[in-house]
Amino acid sequence: MVARRNLLVGLLLTYVACKSKQATPAPVASDAAPVVNKDETVSLTGAGATFPYPLYSKWISEYNKLNPNVKINYQSIGSGGGIRQITANTVDFGATDAPMKEDEAKQAPGKLFHIPATIGAVVIAYNLPEVPGTLKLSAGVLVDIYAGKIRRWNDPKIKVDNTDAKLPEKDISVVYRTDGSGTTAVFTDYLSKVSPEWKEKVGIGKAVNWPTGLGAKGNEGVTGQVKTTPYTIGYIERAYASQNKLPMAELQNKSGKFVAPSIEAMSAAAEDVEMPEELFVSLANAQGDSAYPITSYSYLLLYEDAKDAVKGAALAKYVWWGLHEGQKFAKDLDYAPIPTKVLAKVEARLKELRSGNKKLLSGA
Amino acid sequence: MSVSHEVSPLIRPRSKILTRFGRELNWGDFVFRRTTALLAALVIAVLAAMAAAMLHGSAESMAKFGLGFVSSQVWDPVRDVYGALPFIYGTIASSLLALCFAVPISLGVAIFLSELAPAWLRDPVAFLVELLAAVPSVVYGLWGIFALAPWLRTTVEPLLASTLGFLPFFQGQQRGFGMLAGGIILAIMITPTISSVSREVLRAVPGELREGALGLGATPWEAVRVAVLPYARSGLVGAAILGLGRALGETMAITMVIGNRSEISASLFAPSYTMASVIANEFSEATGSLYLSALAEVALLLFVVTVLLNILARLLVWRVGRLPLGGNL
Numbered sequence: 001m002v003a004r005r006n007l008l009v010g011l012l013l014t015y016v017a018c019k020s021k022q023a024t025p026a027p028v029a030s031d032a033a034p035v036v037n038k039d040e041t042v043s044l045t046g047a048g049a050t051f052p053y054p055l056y057s058k059w060i061s062e063y064n065k066l067n068p069n070v071k072i073n074y075q076s077i078g079s080g081g082g083i084r085q086i087t088a089n090t091v092d093f094g095a096t097d098a099p100m101k102e103d104e105a106k107q108a109p110g111k112l113f114h115i116p117a118t119i120g121a122v123v124i125a126y127n128l129p130e131v132p133g134t135l136k137l138s139a140g141v142l143v144d145i146y147a148g149k150i151r152r153w154n155d156p157k158i159k160v161d162n163t164d165a166k167l168p169e170k171d172i173s174v175v176y177r178t179d180g181s182g183t184t185a186v187f188t189d190y191l192s193k194v195s196p197e198w199k200e201k202v203g204i205g206k207a208v209n210w211p212t213g214l215g216a217k218g219n220e221g222v223t224g225q226v227k228t229t230p231y232t233i234g235y236i237e238r239a240y241a242s243q244n245k246l247p248m249a250e251l252q253n254k255s256g257k258f259v260a261p262s263i264e265a266m267s268a269a270a271e272d273v274e275m276p277e278e279l280f281v282s283l284a285n286a287q288g289d290s291a292y293p294i295t296s297y298s299y300l301l302l303y304e305d306a307k308d309a310v311k312g313a314a315l316a317k318y319v320w321w322g323l324h325e326g327q328k329f330a331k332d333l334d335y336a337p338i339p340t341k342v343l344a345k346v347e348a349r350l351k352e353l354r355s356g357n358k359k360l361l362s363g364a
Numbered sequence: 365m366s367v368s369h370e371v372s373p374l375i376r377p378r379s380k381i382l383t384r385f386g387r388e389l390n391w392g393d394f395v396f397r398r399t400t401a402l403l404a405a406l407v408i409a410v411l412a413a414m415a416a417a418m419l420h421g422s423a424e425s426m427a428k429f430g431l432g433f434v435s436s437q438v439w440d441p442v443r444d445v446y447g448a449l450p451f452i453y454g455t456i457a458s459s460l461l462a463l464c465f466a467v468p469i470s471l472g473v474a475i476f477l478s479e480l481a482p483a484w485l486r487d488p489v490a491f492l493v494e495l496l497a498a499v500p501s502v503v504y505g506l507w508g509i510f511a512l513a514p515w516l517r518t519t520v521e522p523l524l525a526s527t528l529g530f531l532p533f534f535q536g537q538q539r540g541f542g543m544l545a546g547g548i549i550l551a552i553m554i555t556p557t558i559s560s561v562s563r564e565v566l567r568a569v570p571g572e573l574r575e576g577a578l579g580l581g582a583t584p585w586e587a588v589r590v591a592v593l594p595y596a597r598s599g600l601v602g603a604a605i606l607g608l609g610r611a612l613g614e615t616m617a618i619t620m621v622i623g624n625r626s627e628i629s630a631s632l633f634a635p636s637y638t639m640a641s642v643i644a645n646e647f648s649e650a651t652g653s654l655y656l657s658a659l660a661e662v663a664l665l666l667f668v669v670t671v672l673l674n675i676l677a678r679l680l681v682w683r684v685g686r687l688p689l690g691g692n693l
Contacts, residue, residue: 080649178624180649203442206649214541214635215624224509
C-alpha cells in the first residue's frame with residue numbers, strides 16, 4: 001500500500017512538474033506550411049535504438065490516442081541500423097544512443113539534426129548473496145574489474161569502499177553485452193573517460209574487444225546471467241535492473257561522492273553539462289555532487305529538409321509533443337526528462353525544420 | 365538372381381516405344397522435364413548468387429587482411445582489426461562436441477525403437493523424440509540460461525573438475541556458460557534429427573539378416589552388432605552428418621549459452637564464440653564498411669566450412685559404404 005501511495009504521489013508530482021514546465025505553447029502549423037488534414041492518415045516510420053524503445057512506444061500509443069490520423073511505427077533494430085536506415089532514406093526518422101560520427105553524417109543525403117529526446121542510465125547490477133547492503137564502486141575499481149585486474153570479490157581495493165560488507169572470497173564473473181549496442185557505447189565511453197589506459201587499450205564502441213568476461217545477448221541476456229549466477233557483475237539499462245529487482249551499485253562520481261542511479265541523479269548529470277550547438281554531448285562522468293556518472297542522452301535523427309512536407313509537418317509536431325507532454329511518461333519507464341534549459345535549445349532547433357523553404361513548425 | 369536381369373520380351377518393345385514416344389511427341393513430358401530442370405537449376409543459382417554476394421561483400425576485408433583473417437585471433441571493432449580464427453574454432457569444436465554427445469544417444473534411441481522396443485511403445489517414444497525438433501531454438505536458449513547453465517555450474521563442472529581436473533579440458537573458472545553448455549544444447553537439438561533418420565535406416569535393414577543371425581544363435585545385441593549395424597553403416601553416418609549440418613548453422617540457442625568470447629581455449633568450461641553467433645550479434649549495429657565487410661567474410665567462411673565438412677562427410681559415407689557388409693562375432 002505504501003509503495004502504491006508513493007507511486008501515486010510521484011505520478012502527481014511528475015504531472016504537476018510537467019504542467020508547470022509547459023510555459024511555451026505548442027506551435028501551430030503556419031499558414032505557409034501544409035496543414036495536416038484531419039481526415040487524412042499520415043503514417044510515419046522510424047527505426048533505431050532499443051534503449052529508449054519502451055518510452056517511444058508509449059509516446060506512439062499516447063500520441064495516436066490524441067491524433068488518430070497519425071500512425072507511427074518504430075522498429076527498435078539498434079542504433080547502427082537506425083543510422084543506416086535514415087541515411088538510406090528508408091525511414092522518416094532515426095534514433096540513436098551514440099551521436100553519429102562525422103563520416104557517418106557525410107554519407108547522409110541531407111543535413112541530419114540530433115534531437116535529444118530522453119535521458120537514460122546504465123547501471124552496474126551484481127549478484128552477491130552474502131552482501132545485503134548496496135555495493136559501492138569507485139571508478140578505478142570498476143575499470144579494474146572490467147580490465148580483469150581485480151579478479152576476486154574480497155580484493156582490498158573493493159573492501160576500501162565497502163568496509164562493513166562481508167565480501168566473499170570468490171572469483172568475479174564479469175558479463176558484457178556481446179551484441180553491438182548503445183548501452184555498451186555509453187558504458188565504454190564512461191570507462192574511457194575515467195581511465196586513459198582503458199581508452200588506449202580498449203576504447204569506446206558499440207562492440208569492443210573486452211579484456212575479460214562472458215558475453216550475453218541483449219539487456220535481457222545480461223540480466224538473466226546476473227540473476228541466475230552468483231558472484232556476477234554486469235552493466236544494463238536501469239529499467240532492466242529495477243524491473244528484475246537486481247541490486248544496483250552506487251558509483252563514485254567525478255566529485256568523489258557515491259551516487260545511486262536515481263532519476264534525480266540522472267537529471268543532475270544532464271543539468272550539469274552544457275549542451276553545445278550541435279545538440280549532442282556525452283554525459284559520462286559528469287561534474288556535480290549528485291550526478292550519476294553513467295548517464296546518456298538518446299537522440300532522434302531528423303532531416304532538416306523533409307522531402308515530403310505533409311509527413312515532415314506531422315513528424316515535427318509529434319516530436320514537439322514528445323519533448324513536452326511526452327516527457328511526463330519518462331520517470332515511470334526509468335528515464336529522466338530533458339532539462340528545461342536544454343529543452344529551450346531543442347525547441348529552437350525543431351523550429352528550423354523545413355521542407356524546401358517552408359518551415360514545418362511556427363509559433364516563434 | 366539371374367532371373368531379375370532378364371527383361372520380359374513382352375515389356376521390352378513397349379518400353380522402347382514409350383521412350384521414343386515421350387521424347388518426340390508427348391508435350392506433357394517435355395514441359396515436365398524442362399520445368400523440373402529449371403527448378404533444379406534455380407536452387408544452384410541461388411547458391412551461386414549467395415556465394416557471389418558474400419564474395420562481393422567481403423572484398424574490402426579480404427584486400428585488407430588477406431589470409432591473416434583466418435589465422436588472426438583479434439576481433440576489435442574499435443580499431444577495425446578483424447580475425448576470425450576463434451569463431452571458426454568455436455563453430456567446429458561446438459558442433460563436434462555436440463556430435464560426441466548426440467550420436468551415441470541417438471543411436472541408442474534408434475536401435476531401441478527399431479529392434480528392441482515392444483510395438484506399442486515405438487510410436488509414442490518416436491513421436492516424443494521428434495517433438496524435440498519442434499521446440500523453437502530461443503526456448504532452448506532460455507532453458508540453457510535458466511536451467512542448464514546453473515546446473516552445470518553448481519553440479520557438473522565441479523564434479524568434472526574434481527575427478528578429471530588433470531586434463532586440460534576440465535580446468536579454469538566454472539561459470540556454467542561456455543563450450544560445454546553450447547555442446548550440450550546443440551546435442552539436444554540435433555538428437556531428434558539423427559535418431560529419426562537412423563531409425564528409418566535401421567528399419568530398412570532386411571529382416572532376413574536379423575533372422576539369420578538370431579537363427580545362428582546370436583543374442584539380440586550380437587544380431588544388432590553383427591548383422592544390422594554393418595548393413596546400415598553408411599546410412600547412419602549420413603544421419604550424423606545431417607545433425608552436424610544443423611549444429612553448424614544453429615545461432616540463437618548457442619549464442620545464449622556459449623559465452624560469446626572470441627578466444628580459443630582447450631577447456632570446455634571456457635567461453636567460446638561461433639561464426640553464426642558473431643554475425644547475428646554484431647551485424648545490426650555494425651557501422652563502417654570494413655566492419656560490415658569483415659562480417660560478410662565471416663559469413664563466407666561459414667559457408668565454406670559447411671561445404672567442406674559436407675564434402676568430407678560425403679567421402680566418409682562413400683568410404684564406409686565400400687567396407688564389407690558383415691561384422692565379426
